[in-house]
Amino acid sequence: MTSKLPSTSRSLPIALIRAREGVMAPIREMLSETGITEQQWRVLRVLSEYGALDTTTLADRSSLLFPSLTRIASTMRDKGLITQTRDQADRRRQIIDITEAGQKIITERAAQSAQIVADFRITLGDENYETLLDLLAKLDPGSRD
Amino acid sequence: MTSKLPSTSRSLPIALIRAREGVMAPIREMLSETGITEQQWRVLRVLSEYGALDTTTLADRSSLLFPSLTRIASTMRDKGLITQTRDQADRRRQIIDITEAGQKIITERAAQSAQIVADFRITLGDENYETLLDLLAKLDPGSRD
DNA sequence: TGGCAATTATTAACATGACAAGGAAAGCCG
DNA sequence: CGGCTTTCCTTGTCATGTTAATAATTGCCA
Numbered sequence: 001m002t003s004k005l006p007s008t009s010r011s012l013p014i015a016l017i018r019a020r021e022g023v024m025a026p027i028r029e030m031l032s033e034t035g036i037t038e039q040q041w042r043v044l045r046v047l048s049e050y051g052a053l054d055t056t057t058l059a060d061r062s063s064l065l066f067p068s069l070t071r072i073a074s075t076m077r078d079k080g081l082i083t084q085t086r087d088q089a090d091r092r093r094q095i096i097d098i099t100e101a102g103q104k105i106i107t108e109r110a111a112q113s114a115q116i117v118a119d120f121r122i123t124l125g126d127e128n129y130e131t132l133l134d135l136l137a138k139l140d141p142g143s144r145d
Numbered sequence: 146m147t148s149k150l151p152s153t154s155r156s157l158p159i160a161l162i163r164a165r166e167g168v169m170a171p172i173r174e175m176l177s178e179t180g181i182t183e184q185q186w187r188v189l190r191v192l193s194e195y196g197a198l199d200t201t202t203l204a205d206r207s208s209l210l211f212p213s214l215t216r217i218a219s220t221m222r223d224k225g226l227i228t229q230t231r232d233q234a235d236r237r238r239q240i241i242d243i244t245e246a247g248q249k250i251i252t253e254r255a256a257q258s259a260q261i262v263a264d265f266r267i268t269l270g271d272e273n274y275e276t277l278l279d280l281l282a283k284l285d286p287g288s289r290d
Numbered sequence: 291t292g293g294c295a296a297t298t299a300t301t302a303a304c305a306t307g308a309c310a311a312g313g314a315a316a317g318c319c320g
Numbered sequence: 321c322g323g324c325t326t327t328c329c330t331t332g333t334c335a336t337g338t339t340a341a342t343a344a345t346t347g348c349c350a
Contacts, residue, residue: 005255006262008190008206010278013168013183017208020161027158028338037305037338038158045153055329061153063162068306070330075305078264092315092328102205110150117151128280133236135277138269139164173308182308182335200299213336215300220335237345238296294348301342312331318324 026116035104036081039072041105044081044098048106051099054087060142081105134143175248179250181226184209184217186250188245189226192252199232199241205287227251 008014024038031041039062046061047053053061059069073096076082087093098106104127121129153159170182176186191206192198198206204214218241221227225250226247232238243251266274 005190005194005251005258010188010193011190012206012262012265012274012278013172014187015278015285016161016165016168018287019281020165022286023161025286032339036226038205039306040264042153042159045150045156049150049153051284056327062229063159063166065307065309066329067308067331070151071306074270089315090328094329095247106150113150116156120157126282128283129157131276132280133157135269135280136160138163138273139162139167139265140160140172141167142163177309184336200296210337210339211299212301212338216336235298235346256303291350295346296348297344297346299342299344302340304338306337307335309334310332313326313329315326315328317326320321320323 023120026119027113030109030112030116034103034109036079037046040076040081043069043072043076044102044106047082047096047098048103052095055094055096058096076102160179168265172258175254175257175261179254181250182217184213185221185226188214188217188221189247190229191250192241192243193248197240200239200241203241221247227237 018063026040028038031038034041036044042062042064043058046058050057055066055073058064059066062069064072073082073084077084079101080099082095083097083099083112084093085097087095172186173183176183179186181189187207187209188203191203195202195206200211200214200218201208204211207214209217218227218229222229224246225244226242228242230240230242232240269277
């Protein structure tokens, strides 16, 4: 049994990294004007979409590790982008919500962000774009069939 | 113009993150037994495939940023996995090569690594697997048509 | 030849990823 | 009630991602 490794040029992990880099480049460029990071943008996006969330749910939907979210939330609170409140019924839990300042960033960049997404959809074509999302979902253990 | 943002559940950047996490989970599990990181594994893979490389080429093929590679190479040299030599013709340049100890890690894990890749290919199906790699390549600015 | 721009690599600074350990609160159960 | 486990969150540590600044060479060109 030879068990050869695939060439790195056709390696799935590396292909995922490079694709992500290609997709994030214009988004990072946009975010550089706002002073927030890509992860902070994700947190705002999720809060804007779902409303106030407990930390566990927020971490899951933002695809952030829990310890990372603890630190990210701390800096975002200092920036006035989110609020953190203790759940009075269960004081272990914490509820995070977006502030007006946070929502303002999302709103102001919505058009620009949507345009970036639209460009990628055009690059791949509508059908390929949906196919790609479906295939990626199959690699995600959290949503595998 | 409304310019709505897509739901985060169908967001391409987030889908890429989650897919990558799904793919890397078993690989990280394998690497935890070797004491090297995912990035160090990529460096060894590239060196094993292409032979000695200058730092710029190595960074490009490993999909690592230059400052990251500087640190990673430093730790890998200390671990005895690679060698660093100055190019005598152009002393700004540096040549990195894999050592026997480094090659040994690749060789010992080749079968296990190939099995992990094979499992994902089965999960998606051969055709889907190739389609996915092709679509991901189209998002990579370094290989876009 | 001498100075300036370009290339290559390193370092710095901050934020995050990943994993382990610790701490606080709640729930269970004798 | 009191101890035990579980859950939720925080902190610590090391490695990496990202951007900017700096250093060391080299190449160009007046």
